[in-house]
Amino acid sequence: xxxxxxxxxxxxxxxxxxxxxxxxxxxxxxxxxxxxxxxxxxxxxxxxxxxxxxxxxxxxxxxxxxxxxxxxxxxxxxxxxxxxxxxxxxxxxxxxxxxxxxxxxxxxxxxxxxxxxxxxxxxxxxxxxxxxxxxxxxxxxxxxxxxxxxxxxxxxxxxxxxxxxxxxxxxxxxxxxxxxxxxxxxxxxxxxxxxxxxxxxxxxxxxxxxxxxxxxxxxxxxxxxxxxxxxxxxxxxxxxxxxxxxxxx
Numbered sequence: 732x733x734x735x736x737x738x739x740x741x742x743x744x745x746x747x748x749x750x751x752x753x754x755x756x757x758x759x760x761x762x763x764x765x766x767x768x769x770x771x772x773x774x775x776x777x778x779x780x781x782x783x784x785x786x787x788x789x790x791x792x793x794x795x796x797x798x799x800x801x802x803x804x805x806x807x808x809x810x811x812x813x814x815x816x817x818x819x820x821x822x823x824x825x826x827x828x829x830x831x832x833x834x835x836x837x838x839x840x841x842x843x844x845x846x847x848x849x850x851x852x853x854x855x856x857x858x859x860x861x862x863x864x865x866x867x868x869x870x871x872x873x874x875x876x877x878x879x880x881x882x883x884x885x886x887x888x889x890x891x892x893x894x895x896x897x898x899x900x901x902x903x904x905x906x907x908x909x910x911x912x913x914x915x916x917x918x919x920x921x922x923x924x925x926x927x928x929x930x931x932x933x934x935x936x937x938x939x940x941x942x943x944x945x946x947x948x949x950x951x952x953x954x955x956x957x958x959x960x961x962x963x964x965x966x967x968x969x970x971x972x973x974x975x976x977x978x979x980x
Contacts, residue, residue: 737762745820749917753948793820793846823882843885868911913974942975
């Protein structure tokens with residue numbers, strides 16, 4: 732077993748499925764105790780079971796500040812501190828410019844921007860000096876995507892958070908980095924279109940990746956674990972694309 736995160740305490744938001752779940756499994760496999768959040772209790776319970784004894788699930792909505800307070804209070808009471816924070820909770824759906832509504836904008840920015848901001852802010856008293864914060868970005872931080880502008884803008888905001896927060900936190904040597912996946916085979920990606928169109932979407936997205944395929948959640952998880960570990964001790968403020976080369980063309 733890789734023990735690079737042995738005895739570390741980590742929090743991953745939105746970790747019931749997909750990249751969050753795979754990342755929690757990877758960090759636990761490397762020795763960390765992992766707290767995970769999710770909005771749906773049944774999925775959260777299944778994720779905890781899949782991760783194993785190193786996991787604790789807390790039902791919470793990352794855009795709800797009272798929920799975040801409750802998450803941090805439980806971690807403080809049970810573990811006393813945090814070594815690693817991965818703000819993975821997020822999502823979005825597709826609408827062309829002419830159809831964007833206030834509800835669409837508010838919902839996406841509430842989770843992807845407001846939720847990230849206040850998750851990190853509320854975790855600060857628990858984060859150890861020299862700790863690691865990883866923000867989940869997207870290749871949309873640097874690429875335009877048709878019918879996906881609100882989501883893309885929210886992820887561009889997340890990318891800039893890292894640039895600014897590493898300066899805010901430099902006195903504490905807390906590293907803040909962004910992992911930006913390309914298209915990854917997750918329930919969230921599949922949910923962008925009706926079930927009968929999912930395979931078509933996957934094939935289309937794979938055709939836009941130089942490696943000719945979608946990523947798998949486990950591939951993103953390994954990068955998250957690297958950024959969380961001391962192997963990345965001099966890496967700060969970067970956006971690390973895990974996308975088969977899609978953002979480079």
